[in-house]
Amino acid sequence: MRQVVAWFVLITLVAFLVTGALLMHPFGYPPADMDDYMIANSQAETANNNVVAAVLFDYRGLDTLGEATVLFTAVTGVMLLFRALKKREKKT
Amino acid sequence: MEFLTLHSPILIVAVPLLAAFITPLISRIGNRFRDTVNVSLLSFVTFLIAILAVDIYANGTRVYTFGATVPEMAIPENYMVPVRIMFQVDGISIFMGLTTTVVTLAALIYSLNFLKGQTGQDRFYSLLMLLYVGMIGLEFTGDMFNLFVFLEILSIAGAGLASYRTNLADAVEGGFKYIVISAVSALLVLFAIGILYGQYNLLSIAALANTMQFNMLDMIALAMLAIAFFMKLAGVPLHMWAPDTYAVAPAGITPMIYTSSAASMYALYRVTFTLYGGQFDTMAIGWIVIILGVLSMFIGVMMAIHQTDIKRLMAYHAISQSGYMLLGVGVGLAVLTDPAAMANYGRDAMNGGIFHIINNALYKGMLFLTAEAIFFRIGTRDLNRMGGLGHNMKWTTIFFIIGALAISGIPPFNGFASKLLIYESVFRFNPLLSVIAMFVSLVTLASFTKVFYSAFTGPEMPAYKEVREVPRSMLIGMGIMAACIIFFSIFPGLVVDTIVAPATEALIDQAGYINGVMGAVP
Amino acid sequence: MLSKIVRTISNQLILFILVFGLYIIMHGHVTPGGGFQGGAVIASGVVMLIVAFGSSEIKKSLRESHLSVVESSGALIFIGMAFAGMGTIFFYNFLVGTPVFGGIPPTGPNPGHVWTGGVIPLMNFGVGLKVIAGLSAVVLAMALFSSGEEMEE
Amino acid sequence: MMQYIPYNIPFIAVALLVGVALFIIIFKRNLIKIVMGIAILEAGVNLFLVTLGYRAGGVAPIYTVTPEGTMVLPVPQALTLTSIVIGVSVIALMLTMVMYVYRHMGDIDAKKSRLLRG
Numbered sequence: 001m002r003q004v005v006a007w008f009v010l011i012t013l014v015a016f017l018v019t020g021a022l023l024m025h026p027f028g029y030p031p032a033d034m035d036d037y038m039i040a041n042s043q044a045e046t047a048n049n050n051v052v053a054a055v056l057f058d059y060r061g062l063d064t065l066g067e068a069t070v071l072f073t074a075v076t077g078v079m080l081l082f083r084a085l086k087k088r089e090k091k092t
Numbered sequence: 093m094e095f096l097t098l099h100s101p102i103l104i105v106a107v108p109l110l111a112a113f114i115t116p117l118i119s120r121i122g123n124r125f126r127d128t129v130n131v132s133l134l135s136f137v138t139f140l141i142a143i144l145a146v147d148i149y150a151n152g153t154r155v156y157t158f159g160a161t162v163p164e165m166a167i168p169e170n171y172m173v174p175v176r177i178m179f180q181v182d183g184i185s186i187f188m189g190l191t192t193t194v195v196t197l198a199a200l201i202y203s204l205n206f207l208k209g210q211t212g213q214d215r216f217y218s219l220l221m222l223l224y225v226g227m228i229g230l231e232f233t234g235d236m237f238n239l240f241v242f243l244e245i246l247s248i249a250g251a252g253l254a255s256y257r258t259n260l261a262d263a264v265e266g267g268f269k270y271i272v273i274s275a276v277s278a279l280l281v282l283f284a285i286g287i288l289y290g291q292y293n294l295l296s297i298a299a300l301a302n303t304m305q306f307n308m309l310d311m312i313a314l315a316m317l318a319i320a321f322f323m324k325l326a327g328v329p330l331h332m333w334a335p336d337t338y339a340v341a342p343a344g345i346t347p348m349i350y351t352s353s354a355a356s357m358y359a360l361y362r363v364t365f366t367l368y369g370g371q372f373d374t375m376a377i378g379w380i381v382i383i384l385g386v387l388s389m390f391i392g393v394m395m396a397i398h399q400t401d402i403k404r405l406m407a408y409h410a411i412s413q414s415g416y417m418l419l420g421v422g423v424g425l426a427v428l429t430d431p432a433a434m435a436n437y438g439r440d441a442m443n444g445g446i447f448h449i450i451n452n453a454l455y456k457g458m459l460f461l462t463a464e465a466i467f468f469r470i471g472t473r474d475l476n477r478m479g480g481l482g483h484n485m486k487w488t489t490i491f492f493i494i495g496a497l498a499i500s501g502i503p504p505f506n507g508f509a510s511k512l513l514i515y516e517s518v519f520r521f522n523p524l525l526s527v528i529a530m531f532v533s534l535v536t537l538a539s540f541t542k543v544f545y546s547a548f549t550g551p552e553m554p555a556y557k558e559v560r561e562v563p564r565s566m567l568i569g570m571g572i573m574a575a576c577i578i579f580f581s582i583f584p585g586l587v588v589d590t591i592v593a594p595a596t597e598a599l600i601d602q603a604g605y606i607n608g609v610m611g612a613v614p
Numbered sequence: 615m616l617s618k619i620v621r622t623i624s625n626q627l628i629l630f631i632l633v634f635g636l637y638i639i640m641h642g643h644v645t646p647g648g649g650f651q652g653g654a655v656i657a658s659g660v661v662m663l664i665v666a667f668g669s670s671e672i673k674k675s676l677r678e679s680h681l682s683v684v685e686s687s688g689a690l691i692f693i694g695m696a697f698a699g700m701g702t703i704f705f706y707n708f709l710v711g712t713p714v715f716g717g718i719p720p721t722g723p724n725p726g727h728v729w730t731g732g733v734i735p736l737m738n739f740g741v742g743l744k745v746i747a748g749l750s751a752v753v754l755a756m757a758l759f760s761s762g763e764e765m766e767e
Numbered sequence: 768m769m770q771y772i773p774y775n776i777p778f779i780a781v782a783l784l785v786g787v788a789l790f791i792i793i794f795k796r797n798l799i800k801i802v803m804g805i806a807i808l809e810a811g812v813n814l815f816l817v818t819l820g821y822r823a824g825g826v827a828p829i830y831t832v833t834p835e836g837t838m839v840l841p842v843p844q845a846l847t848l849t850s851i852v853i854g855v856s857v858i859a860l861m862l863t864m865v866m867y868v869y870r871h872m873g874d875i876d877a878k879k880s881r882l883l884r885g
Binding site for chain 2: 025059073081
Binding site for chain 2: 785801808812816819842846853867872
């Protein structure tokens with residue numbers, strides 16, 4: 001029973017995804033209002049030749065801060081788990 | 093002061109972030125110093141959020157664009173779409189922000205004594221701050237991709253904290269379950285963001301809502317977003333991770349993970365109301381939300397009855413209470429396009445559902461804290477092995493009674509205020525739903541009466557003769573929440589008028605949200 | 615620990631990996647690359663050392679508490695640059711037009727100059743430090759755990 | 768719809784990749800395989816993001832000694848970079864937890880665990 005439900009869910013999801021893929025804009029011709037602004041203005045506004053770096057650290061700087069935070073969080077989490085426990089803690 | 097008001101939206105996120113980054117450095121100076129710094133920084137953030145709240149209730153939505161020359165200038169000069177990331181803080185955002193901050197402050201103070209003498213404290217506090225950053229950023233942001241990033245921060249921090257007690261197999265498994273669910277739901281969100289970005293080349297929520305065309309692809313994206321956030325908020329039938337994770341998370345963290353589910357609920361509301369505001373078949377979607385809410389309510393409470401682990405029991409009640417919030421807001425969603433019904437009862441239902449979020453975060457959080465206090469003293473979560481604790485743990489007993497009465501909707505507590513709003517308005521929508529809600533409330537009362545009798549009353553058990561009251565910081569943590577509950581119980585009308593009604597208004601008023609960013613553009 | 619040949623070669627290679635990684639970090643605003651990519655390159659060099667010498671040998675020279683300090687300082691440099699823009703607004707690129715990294719490149723294709731980019735090279739540097747320390751710490755901790763040794767507190 | 772099919776092969780590849788990943792996550796019970804499934808899901812989503820930004824005949828969006836011509840979109844590349852780093856972080860934490868589960872259980876089969884069975 002579980003298997004049947006799981007297969008049903010999976011096939012529905014994949015069917016949706018393939019339909020979505022067929023409905024997307026033609027590959028290679030995306031709409032580009034926001035990106036064109038960045039390509040045109042990154043040199044003047046951020047003094048930057050690398051537009052991707054300008055997007056990462058200036059236009060979408062908070063995302064990169066968040067991304068660095070995610071990495072920090074994961075490292076802190078891994079270190080928290082791998083800490084050496086004291087004898088007293090191990091008992092409970 | 094003007095500087096603080098102007099920059100408060102980002103300072104609220106950046107100051108705890110700074111605290112998280114410096115915690116590994118300053119803990120080399122000493123544990124007391126680290127605790128002092130963390131508590132004072134979080135108190136400063138609480139002050140900031142109060143300033144921001146006053147400003148927003150007086151002057152309306154605040155937009156803060158990163159890296160621009162003026163905070164309100166979301167769209168560059170002579171251009172028609174927003175390019176930079178912006179925070180957009182309106183009534184519902186600040187409402188959720190207040191909830192999160194109160195719970196976090198209580199949890200942090202509670203943890204101070206709880207963790208004394210254990211290993212890994214600096215990393216624990218660092219992650220606690222990061223979990224707060226994740227929640228508050230998710231609530232403030234006005235950008236879809238930014239929302240995804242903050243969702244990941246809160247998931248990773250929550251999972252790391254949930255498996256804090258690595259010596260227990262259950263703890264690691266609960267954390268693993270949480271992170272698998274979080275990763276899958278976050279990737280679904282990212283996929284939906286990709287679909288929206290591919291069609292409109294926009295990432296800002298307001299700009300997307302402005303240009304949305306509601307074709308087939310948008311509906312697929314909506315379905316993905318809804319499934320993902322529903323998974324994160326632990327509604328039935330995607331609730332299986334919640335009891336395991338809530339039960340094993342250490343003290344203070346369980347209320348915060350629970351609040352992060354509420355933040356996912358906020359994200360769900362933000363997507364359905366603001367991003368897709370009312371342009372789809374609201375009646376059908378509203379009914380789906382209502383049915384899922386009623387299912388969560390009913391199944392949650394039924395599963396809770398026969399639990400013997402006190403925290404699992406409370407976790408199932410948490411699922412059941414989420415159902416009330418979904419029910420209230422679902423009724424509002426169902427009649428969103430019908431102004432007469434909206435004015436008649438829809439607004440009240442949404443008020444009730446949203447008021448229930450903060451009430452529930454407070455009393456559910458406090459109940460989790462009392463359960464951890466018991467665990468702290470007697471070392472078990474099994475109800476059958478408890479008894480007679482009321483003799484020695486007087487304050488904990490009082491806090492438990494307050495929480496239990498509030499969650500069961502007994503007048504005059506705040507749970508009754510929000511539930512009454514839901515009952516009344518839902519009754520006018522569909523009487524049967526209201527009856528089910530009342531029934532669930534009765535079962536909740538029965539279940540908590542059972543817990544109260546088996547844990548606190550009865551003769552003093554010989555094994556627990558030496559049990560003392562928990563240390564002071566834990567009492568202060570619980571006391572902060574109890575004080576808020578009592579305040580909300582005495583002045584429910586005031587609270588609904590000042591903070592809940594603006595939140596409801598912000599959800600309904602999609603045009604206002606869009607104008608906050610796109611205002612200058614014809 | 616692997617054979618002497620492997621150890622000698624990785625001892626020599628690590629220098630080149632360091633230089634290449636630093637180049638990628640410091641030129642992130644002119645050519646493809648940046649803090650994350652360069653940091654990952656150097657962290658992979660550390661992984662190579664762990665494989666060649668064994669985790670317990672590396673643990674003696676690369677202490678986990680030091681890595682944690684480096685990681686925190688990298689994060690602080692990054693968020694500090696963001697805070698420094700707060701005279702105008704958070705994340706404002708306040709160094710554009712100043713002598714430090716402030717040169718504005720001509721519009722359109724050009725040969726590229728290192729002293730451009732405003733705060734971006736500094737942020738790249740901070741992120742680079744963070745990624746090096748963070749990824750090395752994770753790999754080292756996993757290697758130590760699977761070889762049965764306890765971490766230091 | 769039909770006229771898009773030759774152009775949209777990358778998107779269909781994404782759909783199939785995500786389908787494979789969902790299959791693994793739903794049906795496999797080995798914890799390492801679940802982690803692998805999530806890694807594949809991430810790869811699929813990253814591929815989706817980066818294909819969104821491709822412009823026919825475009826060059827990389829970096830002005831340093833670049834040929835003249837249209838540039839591909841920079842934002843999807845930045846988003847992909849962010850999402851890759853996030854993916855690495857999530858997988859690192861997951862593998863840590865799997866290592867602990869193995870230490871406690873001596874096994875990484877979810878059927879043998881009390882909590883992970885469901």
